[in-house]
Amino acid sequence: MSTLGLTTMSNYDFCTQWVIDNADSRQIRVLDYGCGGGEIVKLLRDREVEAFGCDTFYEAATYSELDNSALLGTIIVKMEENKIPFPDNYFDFLVSNQVIEHVEDLDTTLTEFQRVLKPGGQFLTIFPDKSTWREGHCDIPFLHWFPKQSTPRIYYTLLLRSLGMGSFKGNKSPLEWSQDTCIWLDKWTYYRTPAEIYSQYSARFSEVRSIEVDLLQKRLGSRYQKISWLPKSLQQSLTMKFAGRAIVARNL
Template sequence: MHDTDAEHIIKQQIYIISHFMKNDSIGKSKILDLGCGNGDVVNAYRKRGLECYGCDFEFKPGSNVQILEERGWIKKLPIDNYQIPFEDGFFDLVVTNQVMEHVQDYDRTLSEVRRVLKNGGVVLHIFPSRFRPIEPHINVPFAGIIQYYWWLKLWALLGIRSPKDDKGLKASEIADKNHRYLLNCTNYLGKKDLIKYFSKYFSGVHFCEKEYMATTRKGPFVHRISKYVPAIENIYSSLRTRVIVCIK
């Protein structure tokens, strides 16, 4: 992730969060980027003078990883005994970006987020929806809901590949790899289940796709249309991106 990408992400996050927190409160907040990857978003917040930390099971390659880890600004999550390595009520704000579709244990994850969040704190989750026409990790149509091996092999035979795939792999090998990935590394929940889990741990649960659309590079036009066609917001939420804000 380049700095420009990280800057765009935090602009999106701050814009959405500003509907629930005052800007001066955001500036004084302790922020957790859960699933921080290579720490670029943490670094971008720090450059703005905000106190931001990050956690992940493994850090992705990046130019800032070593110094961020040395300063204690990004920390690894334990794999066996999942616990966010911060004390109770440490954060005012927790953000995740393209993370929740990977969470296998919602109860454990959300209970930990609640634990490290202050009373009145805000959580923002942005992640791909279950019905997105092209599953973003393996590029297979509707693989968020159709995860049968035969479906994945069909598209592999038609030449559908992730940019990360070895071009020399056979269709059956691509299908095997994609099938394992979807079963072990993704968990696409429907809206009812999302509401059920988030409501269990937070008093306020808000779907904020309309606010998110206003911040995307191609979204302002769609956002303007949504003022006259409210259904577009629900269509975007179902077929593109879920944006959920929770209040403790």
């Protein structure tokens, strides 16, 4: 099956292409877990793949692209109590983009992945872990390394915010933004170590492997040639430090 034909790829494109590349045909069923505005669902359906999405639609996220979407309520459905609202053994593939760091109970989530995937079904998750240097929700590096509810991180955030760093600042004062950012991270993010993640994934799934180099290559497109000479281990490490993890696993 052909590629998307893009010079560079977004994570949405990458997830879409990963499904296409690993499917024997388009006669498959795919779930985007934590689908947000449904971008991946739409990309897959544009390619005649039977794709669905689910999300909690939690208060800290925005879903403006779904306001007038014909997909909402039928193709994209709301999750309740961390349960994926689809039958057992229903999907051939599952993808999840920038969601796992928002999951409080990873064991329950992986149990649900296992339940809705067919035997031998595969899933791809892209997300930051504890080792990532950049906190991508606010662009304050290493902020997620501080203990939750600790006071020093507020002043650390304020210092870097005063130096011009940070994103989604709105009209808030530097101190207000720093306080609100730390509160948001406390409430909505759960960063885990690579060892914790691998342990939980490998306990339930087979062929657990990292594909950060592939993600880097596809995201950079033609620009990848400038760094292609670097050892693959270094490319993987840099991707993990600045962007996060890309992990593939297969259901038993």
